[in-house]
Amino acid sequence: MRTFFAFCLFYVIAFVLHGQSAKITGRVSSNTDVENVHVINKTQQIFTITNKDGLFTIEAKLNDTISFSSVQHQFKEIVVNQEIFLSKVVYVVLQEQINELDEVVVGKVLTGNLLLDIENVKGKAPINFFDVGIPGYTGKIATQSERRLSQAGEFKPKQLLGVLAGGVSLDPIINTISGRTKMLKNRVEVEEREALMRSIKSRLSKDFFASNPLADDLKMDFFYFCADDKNFIQHCKNQTDFKILIFLRMKYKQYQANLNSDKD
Numbered sequence: 001m002r003t004f005f006a007f008c009l010f011y012v013i014a015f016v017l018h019g020q021s022a023k024i025t026g027r028v029s030s031n032t033d034v035e036n037v038h039v040i041n042k043t044q045q046i047f048t049i050t051n052k053d054g055l056f057t058i059e060a061k062l063n064d065t066i067s068f069s070s071v072q073h074q075f076k077e078i079v080v081n082q083e084i085f086l087s088k089v090v091y092v093v094l095q096e097q098i099n100e101l102d103e104v105v106v107g108k109v110l111t112g113n114l115l116l117d118i119e120n121v122k123g124k125a126p127i128n129f130f131d132v133g134i135p136g137y138t139g140k141i142a143t144q145s146e147r148r149l150s151q152a153g154e155f156k157p158k159q160l161l162g163v164l165a166g167g168v169s170l171d172p173i174i175n176t177i178s179g180r181t182k183m184l185k186n187r188v189e190v191e192e193r194e195a196l197m198r199s200i201k202s203r204l205s206k207d208f209f210a211s212n213p214l215a216d217d218l219k220m221d222f223f224y225f226c227a228d229d230k231n232f233i234q235h236c237k238n239q240t241d242f243k244i245l246i247f248l249r250m251k252y253k254q255y256q257a258n259l260n261s262d263k264d
Contacts, residue, residue: 020061020062021044021060021061022060022061023057023058023059024059024089024090025055025056025057026055026090027053027056027091027092028050028054028055028068028093029054029092030054030072030093030094030096033072034050035050035054036050037049037054037068037070037094038067038069039056039068040066040067040211041058041059041064041066042064042066042067042210042211043065044060044064046211047211047245048242060085062081063081064079064080065077065078065079066079066080073094073095073096074094074095074096078090192233196237197224197232200248201220203241204245205219205223208245208249208252212249212252225251225254225258226248226251229251
């Protein structure tokens with residue numbers, strides 16, 4: 001009778017806990033950096049990231065699956081058992097991700113043929129501007145479209161006096177009137193969006209689609225859908241992964257709504 005009562009009590013408690021959710025506070029530990037580890041509740045499709053100390057908080061229910069991943073660590077999953085759910089605390093140890101490189105040959109391979117070996121031997125490195133103390137540009141290399149936009153120039157009203165005096169080129173005015181400057185600006189923006197979109201896809205697509213499933217043939221279309229948003233640059237350029245994932249989640253809901261409306 002006592003055994004039966006205990007069994008019933010346990011069943012009732014488990015049933016009640018299963019329908020409840022709680023904020024689980026956790027800490028990730030590793031031999032390497034633990035900031036910005038992606039913490040994803042795959043069951044509830046919600047996510048967060050760890051802070052510099054490896055701490056995080058995420059909403060979860062009993063038996064939810066939570067995954068942990070980052071570039072520096074091996075992928076890991078845990079299931080929220082009764083102990084974790086009741087204590088609302090979890091401690092996770094991640095193993096460092098070690099990427100083995102293929103064997104490479106350093107330097108040129110000599111063949112024994114004098115003429116071929118002379119061509120293969122590496123010569124003296126050319127002198128650069130640092131060697132002779134000349135200041136040089138070390139910033140981001142401009143794209144072809146950015147160089148063309150710079151060459152086209154941008155007309156400003158105050159340049160009229162310079163044009164009349166003959167000291168300023170007519171090119172900025174001609175390019176503005178013809179629409180060439182506007183066209184080049186649009187091209188630069190499109191290339192910036194494309195590069196940013198591909199960077200986000202490369203870094204975050206695996207973790208994002210783990211909790212936001214989408215057919216493989218639609219994933220690339222989804223990222224183009226995100227890049228077409230007029231606020232894409234504002235929400236994703238120079239932003240943390242957490243903020244970018246929030247933006248992707250918002251666009252995911254819109255994308256799913258569009259798919260459903262097309263089916264109807």
